[in-house]
Amino acid sequence: MRVDQLGVCVSLSISAALLGLTTQAVAEEQVFTGEKVHLGMGSAQAFVRSENGQATAVGIMLSADSLNGLSKPQKGRSAYASYLIKLPASGPKTVFDHIEINWEPKGHPPPKVYDKPHFDFHFYLSGQQARNQVHFKSDADSADPSQQPPAEQLPQGFIVPPGTAVNRMGVHAINPASPEFQGKPFTSTFIYGYYNKQLSFFEPMVSLDFLKSKPQFSEKVARPAAYAKPGAYPSAYSIKYDDQTKMYTIALEELKEGG
Template sequence: MKTMQASARPAAQAWLAVVVMAASPLLASAGDLSATYRGKPVPFGQGQAHTEVRTDAAGKAVAVSIVFSEQALAGLPGATMAPAYLLRMPAKGPRTVVDHVVINWEAVGHPPPKVYDVPHFDFHFYLVKRAETMKVHFNSDAESADPSQQPPTELLPAGYILPPGTAVPKMGVHAINPQAAEFQQPPFTATLIYGYHNKKQTFIEPMVSLAFLQSKPVFSAPVARPARYSKSGSYPAGYRVSYRPDSQSYEVALTELQ
């Protein structure tokens, strides 16, 4: 028995060395808290859509996304309907300033003419509760120019204005950048809008044309940031619209949260 134990010891030691070497990369990355948290998928077109929150190695949220399958662009309703798809945030993972997301499909676009009057999606990342947005009411779309809706200057990014004609019930008023590319040289592809109600920020809205999505883009751009925000937290310094060939899906993301 002693002889057998002695001969077995080197083999056991070698086996242990292999296990330790194999485990060391896992141990080295044990402190890496980077992850992707996914919200519950909902039907969208002939496909599905869900939210995602991505974290860095320290576990901090760095991006909030809407991800939808390629099939979502098929079977969308026509101009007689303007559906809104409600997406909840992931149940797990870090909280962000985004409370929920609503995708609005605009089959024939909306004003102003010759700018946003093409089929496109409005991706609303709401900073307030759903119940609050459902109470938003206007008597006219021109109310966006009313002094009661004009936010303090420090809540508007440089160059953005809040013109008449952008007040929408159950949403808010929409601030645009008249120097954005679509106002200089159409066609409109992708842009970013800020939303307000009663003088406070209530949503951040990338708008993306159907034609641009169908081109399967890999697009990113900086986000103009205001001097301050109505709600404390981390806000995007960039946004991204991209096609994921590996999963045949699209992503519209608010990135570089800081």
């Protein structure tokens, strides 16, 4: 082979390699959406974002007007409301079965921490039938050894304190180092949920005031060392407002294999 031919071959090889890298770097992103559900004066719907056929995020989209016209406490009525959100029928599957939005117009315990209007976004691993079987004698059952998850399934720094057992949900694991437990105002936080020692839901909690501030928030989440069920689990979560689409997104991001 002549030297000039060798140069052409080398050049073609480099071009092909660069082309391959470019093709690989440009990921094909798709967003699949579920059915809309009426919320406030607007709507909510689930979405799954994927790249090259693999789910990378699952979340909720809220129209801007969904924050208006929400139920308010009245004498003799709590005004608490829940909304079942189905995941998209098409697109890549995830470990999640469904989502439920809980509107807490008066907040909930502990006092001076979560007692302000906020949303609980529950991303459930189990189906609705299994959730209906979740029952406790009292909220203190979360302290019972039968409800304490194995250490490897609890993220570092998280605990399951007494008073967090809720029927049709499970027990709630919190991080005592979170800002709201250090005297700072509650804006958002991330909670893990369990039932009979098994991971059952992920829960971003977001205050109404924080949503109305039109945030551009994202944060890594602590992951347990192991998961009982194989699949891709979140490594981060985000709360964002898009001024162009007038939509809020609350998402579990960076889904990665675990367990």
